[in-house]
Amino acid sequence: MLDVAQAVEIDSVVKRYGTVTALHGVSMAIAEGEFFTLLGPSGCGKTTLLRCIAGFEQVSGGAIRLHGEDIAPLPPHKRMVNTVFQNYALFPHMTVLDNVTFGLLRRGWGTRDAEARGREVLRLVQLSEFAQRRPGQLSGGQQQRVALARALAPRPKVLLLDEPLSALDLKLRQAVRSELKSIQRETGIAFVFVTHDQEEALTMSDRIAVMSAGHVQQVGPPREIYEAPQTRFVADFIGETNLIDVTVTQVSGAVARLQLPGGAAMDCPAAPGARPGPGHLSVRPERLSLCAAGQGDLAAVMQDHVYLGTDTQLLMRLADGARLVVRQQAGSGTVPDPGAALGLRIEAGAARLLAD
Numbered sequence: 001m002l003d004v005a006q007a008v009e010i011d012s013v014v015k016r017y018g019t020v021t022a023l024h025g026v027s028m029a030i031a032e033g034e035f036f037t038l039l040g041p042s043g044c045g046k047t048t049l050l051r052c053i054a055g056f057e058q059v060s061g062g063a064i065r066l067h068g069e070d071i072a073p074l075p076p077h078k079r080m081v082n083t084v085f086q087n088y089a090l091f092p093h094m095t096v097l098d099n100v101t102f103g104l105l106r107r108g109w110g111t112r113d114a115e116a117r118g119r120e121v122l123r124l125v126q127l128s129e130f131a132q133r134r135p136g137q138l139s140g141g142q143q144q145r146v147a148l149a150r151a152l153a154p155r156p157k158v159l160l161l162d163e164p165l166s167a168l169d170l171k172l173r174q175a176v177r178s179e180l181k182s183i184q185r186e187t188g189i190a191f192v193f194v195t196h197d198q199e200e201a202l203t204m205s206d207r208i209a210v211m212s213a214g215h216v217q218q219v220g221p222p223r224e225i226y227e228a229p230q231t232r233f234v235a236d237f238i239g240e241t242n243l244i245d246v247t248v249t250q251v252s253g254a255v256a257r258l259q260l261p262g263g264a265a266m267d268c269p270a271a272p273g274a275r276p277g278p279g280h281l282s283v284r285p286e287r288l289s290l291c292a293a294g295q296g297d298l299a300a301v302m303q304d305h306v307y308l309g310t311d312t313q314l315l316m317r318l319a320d321g322a323r324l325v326v327r328q329q330a331g332s333g334t335v336p337d338p339g340a341a342l343g344l345r346i347e348a349g350a351a352r353l354l355a356d
């Protein structure tokens with residue numbers, strides 16, 4: 001059935017370049033007005049998927065629908081989507097306003113309407129007073145906003161953004177992040193945002209699709225991706241985690257019973273697909289705490305520590321040689337001496353059995 005609340009539906013999309021398969025049957029649905037992020041390491045297929053939505057590439061299998069309509073037969077300029085590229089691709093010899101109106105005039109808008117719309121989107125990105133400058137006379141962040149204004153000008157239904165902040169330095173990137181987010185809210189159109197930066201994804205998105213090697217690993221809101229990762233890849237790629245080898249004795253529904261290294265038993269939430277047998281538990285470093293040797297869930301030996309200002313990273317080893325990291329907040333305890341035997345307590349609800 002057709003679901004009109006979906007701005008974009010990606011349905012079992014396969015993309016091959018000769019013998020290379022860049023997308024292996026990828027599915028996801030992006031809602032109207034949603035800030036949706038494709039996140040994954042270099043080469044996982046993010047840009048390929050964006051290019052398939054934009055129409056710069058044809059899919060090898062599956063379908064892409066925009067507001068319920070299969071867009072395969074439509075050329076890029078008929079798709080009601082627009083793209084903001086990493087390098088902005090502004091015309092250096094044109095004014096800011098002309099850069100923004102250029103695409104409108106090519107689409108057949110009248111000069112007067114194009115100029116009015118151009119000034120409107122420049123107001124939206126707070127660049128009204130720069131309308132007559134050339135791109136070379138603007139900062140990187142301002143050029144990025146011109147590129148955004150230009151892409152928004154024809155009122156696309158979906159805006160695609162391919163690592164639009166990666167050319168900016170860290171401070172500026174953080175400032176532009178919140179601007180971009182508020183512009184998205186104001187326009188109410190769906191943004192499909194590509195990044196390999198997990199912090200960018202966590203801070204800006206309504207939902208994130210984590211991709212690896214042409215597959216979707218998990219789709220969900222940032223908190224769910226961080227707190228309830230389903231696979232080792234997601235647990236490891238998003239933030240920092242401890243992957244602990246465990247023996248799963250029973251899985252019933254979303255709860256697993258397992259045995260920790262050292263023999264202690266515990267019940268914990270399990271990702272869909274988790275099975276009895278050897279398994280991996282993910283526990284974030286900030287959700288482990290120290291206690292006396294012989295107490296807690298795990299027995300560990302202190303190895304080393306790294307002072308990080310707001311907190312300290314404690315590096316530990318379990319009896320089987322596995323390494324664990326504990327994050328201790330500044331002022332919340334003393335750092336044990338190297339070689340000290342300790343207990344580690346896993347905060348209630350903090351452990352998650354992964355599917356692989």
Ligand SMILES: Nc1ncnc2c1ncn2[C@@H]1O[C@H](COP(=O)(O)OP(=O)(O)OP(=O)(O)O)[C@@H](O)[C@H]1O
Nearest residue numbers: 017020022040041042043044045046047048049196
């Ligand atoms: N035109 C092409 N011809 C052949 N292979 C390609 C082509 N474009 C992309 N690929 C391959 O497809 C895979 C996915 O590439 P893609 O650019 O989508 O990854 P990405 O996740 O966007 O990476 P990055 O973050 O580095 O841009 C890679 O293995 C890449 O080498």
